[in-house]
Amino acid sequence: MTELKTERRAVRLTSRGAATRARIVRAAADLMRVRGVNATTLDDVRTASGTSKSQLYHHFADKDALVRDVVDLWARSVLEREERQLQKLSSFRGLQRWRTMLVQLNSLQNGAYGCVLGSLANELSDQNEEARSTLAATFATWEELIAKGLRRMQDNGSLSGDADPARLATGLMAALQGGYMLARAARDISAMETALDMALDHIETYLTSSPA
Structure with missing residues (x-):
């Protein structure tokens, strides 16, 4: 339903209007990633996007409407990245490479921002039902990408048939998100590395x- 509404709305926009809307959402997404949703005001977004108040309210009736588009943007961005990494996953070494990629990305800010989806969930789950x-x-789609990789490992015989890919994927996701949170609090990615390594040790x- 949300996708259909977005498509209908986009049809009514001129190319210039669509570009303005995208600029607003991108600016809001960047600000909310660093500052958080609650600490980011519409005036902040207007200034960062170089738009007037009338332009901002032409595209978004209120902050909740803008937040929904920000959540959609980050959700698509994260899933596109994870699909690139996980769509051909079929080995334990592939899981290790995926773990290393995530840790290295988070180390760029010493874990300061964590997982943008986890941060949004912490702020919005009790405030915005559509965003939640x-x-x-x-998260369910992300877990399923992991689970599919584990099933491919079962298909090629490298993972035991006794393993439950769905449960292992949930455990790995929980370790990842918990690791993000601890790294963010400590400004140190060591806890994230430990959490992921212990989850991978269990899968091993x-x-x-x-592992080949």
Whole structure:
């Protein structure tokens, strides 16, 4: 339903209007990632995007409407990245490479910002039901990408048939998000590395042979 509304709204926009709207959403997304949703005002967004108050309110009736588009933008961005990394995952070494990629990305800010989806969920789950629903669906899709990789490992015989890919994917996601949170609080990615490594150690117990 949200996608259909977005499509209908986009049809009514001129190319210039669409560009203005995208600029507003991008500026809001960047600000909310660093400052948080509650600490970011519409005036902040207007200044950062170089738009007037009338332009801002032409595209967004209120802050909640803008936040919904910000959540959609970040959800698409994260899933596009994860699909690139996980769509062909079929080995334990692939999981290790995925873990290293995420840790390295988070180390660029010493863990200061954590996972943008986790941060949004912490702020919005009790405030904006539509945003909460979008975030929950995004996490579920992310988990399923991991689970599909684990199923491919079962199909190629490197992961035991006794393993439950869905449960292992949930555990790995929980370790990842918990690691993000601890790294953000400490400004140190060590806890994130430990959490992910322990989750991978558990998955390794289901391997049928040494990782290739």
